[in-house]
Amino acid sequence: MEQPAAVVALSGGLDSCVTAAIAAQTGPLALLHVTYGQRTARRERQAFDEIANFYNTAQSRRLVADIAYLARIGGSSLTDTNIELPAGAPGRPEGVVPSSYVPFRNTHILSIAVSWAEVIGATQVFIGAVKQDTPGYPDCQPAYFEAFQKLADAGTKPGTAIRIETPVIHMSKADIVKKGTELGAPLHLTWSCYRSENAACGKCDSCLLRLRAFRAAGIPDPVEYDVG
């Protein structure tokens, strides 16, 4: 089997799908999906599988990691149904951490990606973090990824050089839609809604951000919304 150039963290959402499309330009992919008891886990897994099929990724180059302990730890409305999901407030003030923040989540995802990359000989780890629409998530900021790069350099075997790549971090969501369209990314297979697993709700933070992005890009959103 061809050695993959890149491990991509692929949630199944818009940002990670476009990140995969960018990574695919560098060589064959290894795709990582994590599940942690989030509300729409089943639907996100389906999106992962369909995007992996689209990129002809072998089964041995797909890793679905269960990090259910994150749900047991709690502290987030994404995993704890006792905490209300934020509705329709994507423009929250800078510095306020939304209830959908999962504490230190990206560290878990990146740690798995780096361990896997080290074993299979991949030299890059891609993650689709976006600074602009997660102003309050500390683990989505460039400084966080710079710190993680130093950790990966210090914590892997001598001779291992794994680059952490965040190609969409400075893009607007609209630019991500345009970039994905330009690269032929399968945006119709992505899933963004935090609430529903059938038609997207169109009302949660994540849906609102997505809808605005497609509107701003002047491109129709190919997924179905619940307009009831």
Next chain:
Amino acid sequence: MEQPAAVVALSGGLDSCVTAAIAAQTGPLALLHVTYGQRTARRERQAFDEIANFYNTAQSRRLVADIAYLARIGGSSLTDTNIELPAGAPGRPEGVVPSSYVPFRNTHILSIAVSWAEVIGATQVFIGAVKQDTPGYPDCQPAYFEAFQKLADAGTKPGTAIRIETPVIHMSKADIVKKGTELGAPLHLTWSCYRSENAACGKCDSCLLRLRAFRAAGIPDPVEYDVG
């Protein structure tokens, strides 16, 4: 319930037990155990439970996290039975990474500890890494933990300040035995053997290091060895 001062990563081995004894001087503990398909997982879990009982840690302050994906990722003789365990070579040359190295393992453990600490309001995370007996493990070196501290500072909510503590990192194994004895740590409940789940084998790297340490400390090792 009293707010715990510290989350301690407690494998059930000697180093983590003495680390817990040191952390217990700062206040109540929250104890984290990870299981990842390692050969002696059942026995290590037993040691964790017994040490947690010894410190009267409430069930809600014990977290057992399954990170089985590490075994699926492979690459280590601790989790992959196709890779031979190193036998009796604790004095391996500096810089050579032994086959029992689990790629980037401590990052997974620390990530869980930091997420949990953030949610329960603990201000310290303790881990019993020891530089001397893991010369080849990149993620056991002081520079690695300094890098992780910066990551934790960058990746947690503003206002969160979680200190990563490695109180035994510069100690010799004999000093760890002495320190544990001095603090009344339950060394009789610990488990170090990489091979056996009944009487310790006395032959693997980990047993040899432990036996030497007790001998050098002039203290009898309270666990049972297979002398057959």
